[in-house]
Amino acid sequence: MSIHAKPLSSSFGVEIIGLDPRNLDAEGKEAVKLLFDNHHFLLFRNAGVDEDQHLNIVKAIGPISGGDALMKDGKQFTYISNVHTDGRLPNGELFYHSDHMFLAKPLKGISLYSIEAPRQGGETRFFNAAAAYQGLPASLKERIKDLSARHVYDYSVNRGDKRPDAEHLSDNADTYIHPLVWHHPESGTPLLFLSRLFTTDIIGLDKKESDELLDQLLDYVDSRGDDYVHKWEAGDLIIWDNLHLQHARNDFPAGERRALRRVPIALAA
Ligand SMILES: [Fe+2]
Structure with missing residues (x-):
């Protein structure tokens, strides 16, 4: 099956169809990098990636950013979660931002993989x-x-x-x-x-x-009104350019479970 990139908004973002993120060879990684550079936001539905598979596809874009206090014992990811005991940002609205814009070198990109998605609210919004x-x-x-x-x-x-x-x-x-x-x-x-x-x-x-x-x-x-609003389903994997795009989160009701695995991508040295 050939790779199909289905547009998600007028100025950025595609859903990738026909490329299995669990099993990427060198050619697949090259395709992911090119799609990321061209569209700044990639979505894979029903991705089913385990931790190693998630890290592997992210490394096609750039090096994993270290130095996060919650990345203990050699872990290269954290959780945005109200389910995990070490989850960060468990609830509430988040205004638009780029992660680490208060540092000299903000993150190049971010990847989130949805483990549990709320039935209502908790969407992530993006603008270009x-x-x-x-x-x-x-x-x-x-x-x-x-x-x-x-x-x-x-x-x-x-x-x-x-x-x-x-x-x-x-x-x-x-x-x-x-x-x-x-x-x-x-x-x-x-x-x-x-x-x-x-x-x-x-x-x-x-x-x-x-x-x-x-x-x-x-x-x-x-x-501007040209945001893309991502309504999460369990199994969604997204990777986006943290500088080209900004992101925000909608609030969601107390009692809804929301868990995302987050892998941060560093700018080149
Ligand atoms: Fe953020």
Whole structure:
């Protein structure tokens, strides 16, 4: 059977049909890498990948990112889960973001494999940060072209639906400043790089100006309406470019079980 890539949205994302993610040879890995580079988001339904098979397909895209405190005993994955005792982010809404945008080198990509899916809610939403940049009105493109923004993760607050308070950060907050128009470190594609979850302020502007410009840009992102919303089914395997796309999570009812195996992908050194 030949490989078929079925589009999921107008500007990114495909469902891959005809390629078994459990059994990838060198040619299959090359195909996965090419599809990822072209579409930035891959979905395999009924993937049935065990831990080793999951890691194997992710390595077609890039090296596994280490250094996660929950990756104990040589594990190269974690759980986003309210089922596993060591699960992270067990419940609640998560605003749009790219993982680790508050570090010098955010993740290149993320893969999630659905072990248990909620019957209602808990969808993961995605938007195309490259298309968002291209679609900006010319005046806004000009306004932000030389500006940078600060991104923060405050480990003491740890809320997915609240922007960090830049004036009251705890001692263990990570912060990093990136250009508002950041070029993807591997592809060079310009990206609109700010998020409601992590971005606190724009460097060189006073608080009022910074808040107004951030609100204008974030409202623009929310108004675009070209998101892809993934309704999870058990067995779904997705891999996406964490920089080209941003992701968010819808809330889901207490009592629903939701468990995903997460493998993080690092940027090339
Ligand atoms: Fe995330």
